[in-house]
Amino acid sequence: MPHTNDVGIPSRQAPEPVGYIGLGNMGAPMATRLLEWSGGLVVCDVRDDAVAPFLDKGARVGTPAELAASCSVVSVTVLDDAQVREVVAGPEGLLVNARDGLVIAVHSTIADSTAVELAQLCAERGVGFVDAPVSGGAPGAADGNLATMVGASEADFEVVKPTFELWAGLVVHAGAPGAGTRMKLARNLLHFVSFTATAEAARLAEAAGLSVADLGNVVRHTDAITGGAGAIMYRDTAEPVEPGDFWEGVFGHVRGLGEKDLTLALGLGGRLGVDLPLAAHSLTGLGDALGVGPGPLATEYEENHR
Structure with a gap:
């Protein structure tokens, strides 16, 4: 469970597992970098062939509900606003079984209004929400040198930053939720x-x-x-x-x-x-x-x- 340090920012005694949903052209190389995370990686994708290479390298596989229950941060890279809404707030989405202190990080490029709406919905459930779209394309993802523009509270930014730094060469805190998407x-x-x-x-x-x-x-x-x-x-x-x-x-x-x-x-x-x-x-x-x-x-x- 997270505890709070003397400046009010959640921190953790030891790294906990992180999760990744969506192992496509961008998500797969980003998630591959997270295999280095000492707390472990749990992945989720509808395609068995996308999950298989991660299982071979020691990651676990789970449903969105299982990731939400066991991970400190769950990154999401899916196609569009509709898929992001389904993964986050759908009947089998992350919020159904979200643990206290979970932070959901969406890397898909969506409408900023969607990011703000989902952040409010997550806050009602005691869950952090971060919109963190990326720039640099497939080459940047493969090299672990993406730029990510993060819309987050100060506390949630501090939670996600160490994991983001594994796949990004530049991590910018753009402001509150929605700001990352606007940038x-x-x-x-x-x-x-x-x-x-x-x-x-x-x-x-x-x-x-x-x-x-x-x-x-x-x-x-x-x-x-x-x-x-x-x-x-x-x-x-x-x-x-x-x-x-x-x-x-x-x-x-x-x-x-x-x-x-x-x-x-x-x-x-x-x-x-x-x-x-x-x-x-x-x-x-x-x-x-x-x-x-x-x-x-x-x-x-x-x-x-x-």
């Missing part, structure tokens, strides 16, 4: 919007007689050095930069480089007959996005395209 949605917005921009860049490169694959190699190489879009996310706010702020000079410099390069790319696209709507939008919006307002090249472009 994942913001992260994925950037991810998929960038795919549309990538297609635009690829069309320009191809029209210029260049290899799209070679361009991709350059992008991956340089993003690994510069940090890509994350390189401008050092401020604590997205509000405009105050005059005289340190970032005014930094982002003013970035704006100047960006507006110059976007102007040149739009010129190339015009000569090749390639429409670049995202480039045009970025040229006129880059300065505001950086918080320093448009520069002269963006202003000139807007004036010429009214």
Whole structure:
């Protein structure tokens, strides 16, 4: 049973078993890392072939009810909101037989409202709920180097963090339940919007007689050095930069480089007959996005395209 230390955070005398439900492309490599957990691992999946490798390595298998009764933390990686609801609160779900102090951690990307709703439902039963979606894909899962964004109370975060660190290279406490999902949605917005921009860049490169694959190699190489879009996310706010702020000079410099390069790319696209709507939008919006307002090249472009 958990006890409370002098700062009010639950802790345990010795590691207890942890559980994992959902052993698919992401769940299986994450659960594999938990085989290192000294308290033991209990797994659950509807497919016998998914469970078998874990039994061979010393894990136990159980139903959701059995995991809820015996484990301190149960991680869940299933397909969608409906499956998460079924696993957590369904007639044969975790809450049916949940032990005192259990913390349920959902790694599926679900609606933030679902996370908040389930957290409230769990709290009524004396169970902790954590939404902890992950980023890094199958390669990150295989390497044990995922990023996880955790929505949890302080107490529940302290309970799950040691297990998460076995499969994650970065564990961020985003805030209360629901916050982890909101951060994942913001992260994925950037991810998929960038795919549309990538297609635009690829069309320009191809029209210029260049290899799209070679361009991709350059992008991956340089993003690994510069940090890509994350390189401008050092401020604590997205509000405009105050005059005289340190970032005014930094982002003013970035704006100047960006507006110059976007102007040149739009010129190339015009000569090749390639429409670049995202480039045009970025040229006129880059300065505001950086918080320093448009520069002269963006202003000139807007004036010429009214």
